Amino acid sequence: MEKKSLRMAYGEALVEFGKTHPDVVVLEADLGKSTMSCLFKEAYPERYFEMGIAEQNMATTAAGLALAGKIPFYSTFAVFAVGRAYDQIRCGIAIPEANVRICGSSCGLSDFGDGKTHQSIEDANIMCTIPNMTVLNPVDAVETRKMVKAMLTHQGPVYIRINRNDLPVYTPVDTDYEIGKMYRIREGHDVAIFATGAMVWKSMLAADLLQAAGISAEVINVSSLKPLKKEEILKYVAGKKAIVTADEATRIGGLGSAIASLIIGEVNLPFAQIAINDQFGTSAYTYEELLERYGLTENHIAAAARKALGK
Amino acid sequence: MNEGQARELRAIAHKLRCNVLEMIGVGKAGHWGGSVSLAETLAVLYFHSMRVDRANPKNPERDRLLLSKGHAALIQYAALCELGYFPREELGKVKSLNGLLQGHPDLTVPGIEAVTGSLGQGLSLGVGMSLALRLDKSPSHVFVIMGDGEQSEGQLWEAAMAAANFKLDNLTAFIDWNKIQATGRTDEIFSIPDLDKKWRAFGWEVLTVDGHDVAAIAAGIEQAKTVKGKPALVILDTVKGKGVSFAENVATYHNGMFNEAKFTQAVQELAAQQETV
Numbered sequence: 001m002e003k004k005s006l007r008m009a010y011g012e013a014l015v016e017f018g019k020t021h022p023d024v025v026v027l028e029a030d031l032g033k034s035t036m037s038c039l040f041k042e043a044y045p046e047r048y049f050e051m052g053i054a055e056q057n058m059a060t061t062a063a064g065l066a067l068a069g070k071i072p073f074y075s076t077f078a079v080f081a082v083g084r085a086y087d088q089i090r091c092g093i094a095i096p097e098a099n100v101r102i103c104g105s106s107c108g109l110s111d112f113g114d115g116k117t118h119q120s121i122e123d124a125n126i127m128c129t130i131p132n133m134t135v136l137n138p139v140d141a142v143e144t145r146k147m148v149k150a151m152l153t154h155q156g157p158v159y160i161r162i163n164r165n166d167l168p169v170y171t172p173v174d175t176d177y178e179i180g181k182m183y184r185i186r187e188g189h190d191v192a193i194f195a196t197g198a199m200v201w202k203s204m205l206a207a208d209l210l211q212a213a214g215i216s217a218e219v220i221n222v223s224s225l226k227p228l229k230k231e232e233i234l235k236y237v238a239g240k241k242a243i244v245t246a247d248e249a250t251r252i253g254g255l256g257s258a259i260a261s262l263i264i265g266e267v268n269l270p271f272a273q274i275a276i277n278d279q280f281g282t283s284a285y286t287y288e289e290l291l292e293r294y295g296l297t298e299n300h301i302a303a304a305a306r307k308a309l310g311k
Numbered sequence: 312m313n314e315g316q317a318r319e320l321r322a323i324a325h326k327l328r329c330n331v332l333e334m335i336g337v338g339k340a341g342h343w344g345g346s347v348s349l350a351e352t353l354a355v356l357y358f359h360s361m362r363v364d365r366a367n368p369k370n371p372e373r374d375r376l377l378l379s380k381g382h383a384a385l386i387q388y389a390a391l392c393e394l395g396y397f398p399r400e401e402l403g404k405v406k407s408l409n410g411l412l413q414g415h416p417d418l419t420v421p422g423i424e425a426v427t428g429s430l431g432q433g434l435s436l437g438v439g440m441s442l443a444l445r446l447d448k449s450p451s452h453v454f455v456i457m458g459d460g461e462q463s464e465g466q467l468w469e470a471a472m473a474a475a476n477f478k479l480d481n482l483t484a485f486i487d488w489n490k491i492q493a494t495g496r497t498d499e500i501f502s503i504p505d506l507d508k509k510w511r512a513f514g515w516e517v518l519t520v521d522g523h524d525v526a527a528i529a530a531g532i533e534q535a536k537t538v539k540g541k542p543a544l545v546i547l548d549t550v551k552g553k554g555v556s557f558a559e560n561v562a563t564y565h566n567g568m569f570n571e572a573k574f575t576q577a578v579q580e581l582a583a584q585q586e587t588v
Binding site for chain 1: 344371375417418424426427429430432435436437438439440442443444446447465466469470472473476477515
């Protein structure tokens with residue numbers, strides 16, 4: 001299946017929509033060639049602010065720009081975008097509901113070589129706990145572009161996390177996109193797999209494995225981690241015999257917990273959570289090695305589904 | 312500035328102190344010290360130096376004032392109330408559950424431009440606003456007031472470098488150099504000597520004025536605004552708790568409580584000062 005770069009899609013979308021939206025400005029902390037915000041610098045140098053390696057100041061400067069009417073997008077690695085600037089996001093951006101767009105690039109384990117200091121397994125979990133924050137985790141390059149477009153008119157702060165590695169494209173180019181909606185990628189009737197980001201790809205492979213074993217799996221792309229809508233979840237669990245969640249993040253406060261907390265007491269189905277145990281990442285030569293090490297492959301997802309179904 | 316204008320601004324500063332005392336009242340904790348050290352500065356800014364549109368607090372061409380030392384919100388509320396931005400009765404409800412005025416600056420209050428209170432962040436907000444206003448070719452100027460205790464926050468120095476890097480001459484910062492922080496003297500808690508030299512080394516134009524002399528403050532602001540190609544800092548040499556003798560230079564009144572007797576004494580001292588304004 002064709003794989004495409006989400007980071008490139010992010011940078012290209014900034015350029016595309018920067019043309020139609022003169023209020024879009026971009027801030028970067030010396031990682032523009034990695035996050036691909038550098039494309040915007042080439043197109044609109046006067047609206048691009050290189051903030052140096054100073055993420056806290058970058059976050060609050062973005063807040064100031066937003067409060068003065070701009071639509072600032074700031075990007076750096078997810079671990080710094082969120083972790084280094086948590087209180088700046090909380091106080092300067094989230095409390096006043098400033099229209100800041102925060103791009104956490106190289107999220108999850110996707111920066112495989114740099115190891116635990118640069119991998120970000122908790123960024124989305126942290127951001128989901130902050131009131132007023134919207135949290136997006138695109139499945140592919142096409143959805144990344146649609147999200148950037150949606151962020152132009154969305155009111156309030158948004159966090160988007162971007163995988164460093166090219167991923168298969170599942171999103172049709174021409175369909176509508178709406179923040180807060182879930183998107184079914186594959187229909188099935190035995191088990192509902194709610195996956196996000198790169199785990200949608202792994203869940204699609206798991207669905208193939210399950211099909212070979214006579215199990216029909218539905219794969220739902222949960223690209224809006226917040227707002228996470230109960231009615232969307234209920235729509236897809238209706239008629240299923242088990243639920244599996246899959247996200248490339250620490251399981252504490254991740255997608256599994258979030259879905260469970262919304263349907264507890266209302267849906268009584270076997271439930272399995274594929275996520276990273278309470279531990280940091282590590283260096284590896286490839287992304288795939290890490291997904292194997294931390295239990296995030298199609299085999300892990302398929303096994304969890306079979307166990308939940310008692311098969 | 313002629314003596315008539317100066318007298319008027321001193322009277323406003325006095326009124327702001329009285330408003331702060333009214334907000335704190337009896338038996339409630341409130342940030343007296345670091346609020347009233349700024350009484351003259353806020354009187355000069357809001358009632359003399361800044362572009363203010365009383366009829367439209369959101370006028371895009373207004374100047375912006377950010378209180379990076381957000382705990383001094385009471386002095387800003389005192390001034391915004393005098394500008395008529397909210398009903399006077401709100402002063403008595405400050406920090407109450409159903410009141411308008413939060414414990415720290417919040418966008419719900421007309422005239423408040425940003426959320427501050429987590430220290431060290433106000434200058435970065437000012438940098439962002441200055442960049443936006445410059446892109447828009449706006450005549451507006453951005454003013455940011457920091458504390459001296461706050462100078463230990465690292466982000467503030469990131470912002471200092473950024474403002475110089477971007478040559479933001481539509482940004483003027485202040486340090487309320489009152490020499491006392493929450494738990495004691497700043498030179499004893501965490502000594503940061505030679506603030507003026509540090510800021511100059513970070514690329515700023517720096518001047519120091521008597522922070523209780525309205526004419527000196529106004530002249531300092533005028534001078535700061537004439538600086539081109541770099542940001543300017545005005546260090547305000549002030550007395551923490553200024554205006555009430557027993558609370559001056561006393562760290563307890565950083566966020567202290569007035570009992571009935573102390574409150575009465577404070578009211579009397581302020582009343583006596585009114586005659587000499």
